[in-house]
Amino acid sequence: MTHLLTAQDMREIERSAMEDGIATGAELMERAGRRVVEALQAEWPDGGRTARRAIVLCGPGNNGGDGYVVARLLHGLGWSVSVHGMGATEELPPDARANRQAWEGIGSVVPLSGDLRIGQDRPDLVVDALFGTGLTRPVDGLGGLFRDIAECRALGCPRVVAVDLPSGLCSDSGRVIRAEGTEPAEAAIAADLTVTFHRPKLGHYLSEGPSFCSRLVAADIGLRPEATAGKGVPLAAARAAALAKNNASHKYDNGHALVLTGGSGRTGAARLAARGALRAGAGLVTVGVPASAQLEVAAQLTAIMLTRVDDGEELASVLEDTRLNALCLGPGLGRDRVRALVPVAVKAGRGTVLDADALTAFEDDPAALFADLHEGCILTPHMGEFSKLFPDLAAPLKAAPESGPATSRLDAARAAAARSGATVLLKGPDTVIASPGGAATIAASVYERAAPWLATAGTGDVLAGIITGLLARGFATLDAAASGAFLHAEAARGFGPGLVAEDLPEELPRVFRALGV
Numbered sequence: 001m002t003h004l005l006t007a008q009d010m011r012e013i014e015r016s017a018m019e020d021g022i023a024t025g026a027e028l029m030e031r032a033g034r035r036v037v038e039a040l041q042a043e044w045p046d047g048g049r050t051a052r053r054a055i056v057l058c059g060p061g062n063n064g065g066d067g068y069v070v071a072r073l074l075h076g077l078g079w080s081v082s083v084h085g086m087g088a089t090e091e092l093p094p095d096a097r098a099n100r101q102a103w104e105g106i107g108s109v110v111p112l113s114g115d116l117r118i119g120q121d122r123p124d125l126v127v128d129a130l131f132g133t134g135l136t137r138p139v140d141g142l143g144g145l146f147r148d149i150a151e152c153r154a155l156g157c158p159r160v161v162a163v164d165l166p167s168g169l170c171s172d173s174g175r176v177i178r179a180e181g182t183e184p185a186e187a188a189i190a191a192d193l194t195v196t197f198h199r200p201k202l203g204h205y206l207s208e209g210p211s212f213c214s215r216l217v218a219a220d221i222g223l224r225p226e227a228t229a230g231k232g233v234p235l236a237a238a239r240a241a242a243l244a245k246n247n248a249s250h251k252y253d254n255g256h257a258l259v260l261t262g263g264s265g266r267t268g269a270a271r272l273a274a275r276g277a278l279r280a281g282a283g284l285v286t287v288g289v290p291a292s293a294q295l296e297v298a299a300q301l302t303a304i305m306l307t308r309v310d311d312g313e314e315l316a317s318v319l320e321d322t323r324l325n326a327l328c329l330g331p332g333l334g335r336d337r338v339r340a341l342v343p344v345a346v347k348a349g350r351g352t353v354l355d356a357d358a359l360t361a362f363e364d365d366p367a368a369l370f371a372d373l374h375e376g377c378i379l380t381p382h383m384g385e386f387s388k389l390f391p392d393l394a395a396p397l398k399a400a401p402e403s404g405p406a407t408s409r410l411d412a413a414r415a416a417a418a419r420s421g422a423t424v425l426l427k428g429p430d431t432v433i434a435s436p437g438g439a440a441t442i443a444a445s446v447y448e449r450a451a452p453w454l455a456t457a458g459t460g461d462v463l464a465g466i467i468t469g470l471l472a473r474g475f476a477t478l479d480a481a482a483s484g485a486f487l488h489a490e491a492a493r494g495f496g497p498g499l500v501a502e503d504l505p506e507e508l509p510r511v512f513r514a515l516g517v
């Protein structure tokens with residue numbers, strides 16, 4: 001399982017490797033530079049043609065040190081290399097200084113100026129080694145150069161390789177560190193390929209990270225895997241063994257999910273969720289319908305059962321059946337029904353997914369919702385819904401982050417989980433899932449797992465249903481949310497272009513087969 005690290009984690013891993021004599025800083029830097037060159041050769045094998053020209057931009061720290069290694073190695077491969085550097089040689093940290101001096105034995109270092117325009121030089125490659133995990137404030141005075149690089153890159157030349165991280169991007173949040181009023185494109189360099197070291201960082205996966213990194217390679221620089229133990233946040237993945245069913249099991253062994261619908265004309269979202277719960281493997285799924293919508297829903301369902309739930313009292317009596325072990329409220333529920341049904345559902349103490357209306361109906365009084373939430377509850381907001389329930393936690397995500405490490409979506413989800421007492425799944429291409437105790441997972445549909453067709457109406461309802469189905473099957477809360485988000489994205493990827501929400505549950509059998517379930 002891949003774990004995403006913070007900059008602090010990485011510094012600790014590097015420090016312990018040096019203290020334990022695993023490698024010196026100079027060795028790590030040499031390997032880092034070498035891995036970058038290997039990765040760009042593997043990415044662009046056509047780099048073997050003659051007239052290869054690179055501009056290497058080197059910053060004032062160890063990221064810049066890696067850049068001086070890359071410059072030396074590219075020169076050794078016959079490239080024509082120009083180096084533009086920040087800071088004076090004697091001010092650089094020791095390993096970076098040594099590598100700059102080694103480069104100075106080969107060529108010059110032009111002081112980096114914001115007036116540099118790469119369009120005039122027409123290089124094949126720009127190596128961005130300005131800032132990596134040490135970025136703490138907006139990059140100053142280089143906006144014009146960054147815009148120039150972006151404009152040239154948009155025309156197809158040069159290619160841009162980022163060393164460790166695109167400069168300007170915050171390693172812990174994936175947000176561009178920038179002054180209020182500036183655009184991300186003038187505060188960070190978008191790359192075609194990003195080569196990071198040892199393990200990916202949170203910033204490669206969260207927020208703007210993937211769009212600035214484009215392609216991500218995590219290269220081995222000889223740090224021990226054990227050094228990472230206990231560090232980082234795992235990327236969600238599905239475990240075939242956990243998803244498989246026992247051949248001897250009865251339908252009730254796989255739980256009974258109850259999904260509550262809205263009134264007449266508003267039942268589609270809950271039916272989508274119910275179908276998701278059934279395909280995720282719940283033994284039985286029942287939809288709870290108000291009298292006004294009973295006929296409409298009955299006409300649409302076959303394997304899914306139906307029971308009448310008009311108000312809180314009826315819900316309480318339905319829930320006397322303790323075999324109903326997972327509940328889903330929100331999709332299409334309608335605000336009036338939310339206020340009547342959510343408190344009863346939550347107090348029943350079952351695994352409970354609250355989505356859509358079940359969240360926004362508490363906009364005026366989130367504390368009223370949080371008061372009864374328990375560890376079996378999962379809130380599944382997208383950013384708009386999150387802002388309504390947790391406006392103070394959403395605010396720093398909307399403002400330009402002027403210093404690093406910046407508040408991340410993970411920080412916000414963790415704080416929301418702690419406050420609400422429920423697991424919070426904050427939806428996006430970088431879905432973050434946090435439980436009240438601080439445990440977290442990231443279910444990212446980015447890079448080779450991108451699922452752009454998921455951004456369509458009704459897909460969130462299916463996600464709520466899949467998670468409810470997994471809760472019914474007995475998955476622990478965080479695991480249900482993380483596995484549900486993973487399966488949901490895999491179903492979207494498997495179906496591909498043209499996907500609509502109805503396709504997601506029907507794609508799950510193929511996802512299970514591909515996972516070896």
Ligand SMILES: NC(=O)C1=CN([C@@H]2O[C@H](COP(=O)(O)OP(=O)(O)OC[C@H]3O[C@@H](n4cnc5c(N)ncnc54)[C@H](O)[C@@H]3O)[C@@H](O)[C@H]2O)[C@@H](O)CC1
Nearest residue numbers: 014029032061062063131132133134135136137138139164
């Ligand atoms: N940690 C590790 O295990 C390894 C780190 N390496 C490289 O070292 C990098 C981290 O190096 P550093 O910690 O020196 O940090 P950086 O090289 O990212 O930044 C250099 C320094 O610039 C200053 N700074 C921050 N924001 C600034 C801004 N906006 N304008 C001007 N100065 C600013 C800070 O004092 C910072 O320490 C990694 O990204 C990676 O490229 C590699 O050499 C290999 C191993």
Ligand SMILES: [K+]
Nearest residue numbers: 128131165167
């Ligand atoms: K960089």
